[in-house]
Amino acid sequence: MTSILQVKNVNKSFGGLKALNNVELSVEQGTVHAIIGPNGAGKSTLLNCFVGRLTPDTGTVDFDGTSLLGKQPHEINQVGVSRVFQTPEIFGDLSLVENVMIPTLARRDGAFKLNPWQRVDSIAEVREKAEHLLADVDLQDKKDMIANSLSRGDKRRLELAMCLVQDPKLLLLDEPTAGMSRADTNKTIDLLKRIGERGITKIVIEHDMHVVFSLANKISVMAQGTVIAEGKPEQIKGDPRVQEAYLGGAHL
Ligand code: ADP
Ligand code: MG
DSSP: OOOEEEEEEEEEEEEEEEEEEEEEEEEEEEEEEEEOOOTTTSSSHHHHHHHHHHOOSSSEETTEEEEEOOHHOOOOOHEEEEOSSSSSSOOOSSSSHHHHHOOOHHHHHHHTTTOOOOOOHHHHHHHHHHHHHHTTOOOOOTTBBGEEEEEEEEHHHHHHHHHHOOOOEEEEEEEETTTHHHHHHHHHHHHHHHTTTTOOOOEEEOSSSHHHHHHHHHHEEEEEEEEEEEEEEHHHOHHHHHHTTTTTTOOO
């Protein structure tokens, strides 16, 4: 197994608070790797270190042979790391298809400097690809609607399409089913399984154990800024340290 992301000795403090404490993580190519842990464990902080929103105080984060540290978010995006945010970041006044076209156009022409002289057929190609992706996430019927009018679950699927259109090597999902109904959650699990077939490596941060155990090949458990246990879902389920971290196993 090849490791696509390697995190070593990562520390991050906010004032006197040690949010990350010697974090070590290795994510294997093509797998779904879940990071779970109680609120405040440092999961989002860790993810922010992967996408250039935060710089660790110490340690290394290597992706596919290059260091992600010191890179700008757009540079990290260009090397193939894409993130679905905890709150969807979409363009509310634009249609779904326009939303999915933007990442391709921005990448091709630089951040939002759309080239007025581009050939019309290449725009048509970008649109066609966007429409394909919307079909993949079951939003083809809504493609001309304004993004703001979507339900929360649909907005997250739209954001996922905006990530997938960039053909990422690594997809980072921070609580992809947060705030969703059970039906929407199951739909999202199915969708993530389907896109798993493309071989994209995924890191999923998730509270919902149903989601974690349905999707993950490997689970890292964080508590108080550090990884306290790691293994296959079956191993994690029975691990007493994990149950303790979740206050008596209420969530498992
Ligand atoms: P999780 O995602 O596991 O719930 P976070 O990574 O969001 O946890 O937070 C870990 C800890 O770091 C928490 O105690 C949180 O309050 C703190 N924290 C996170 N981001 C900041 C920040 N920008 N400034 C100060 N404290 C922060
Ligand atoms: Mg979080």
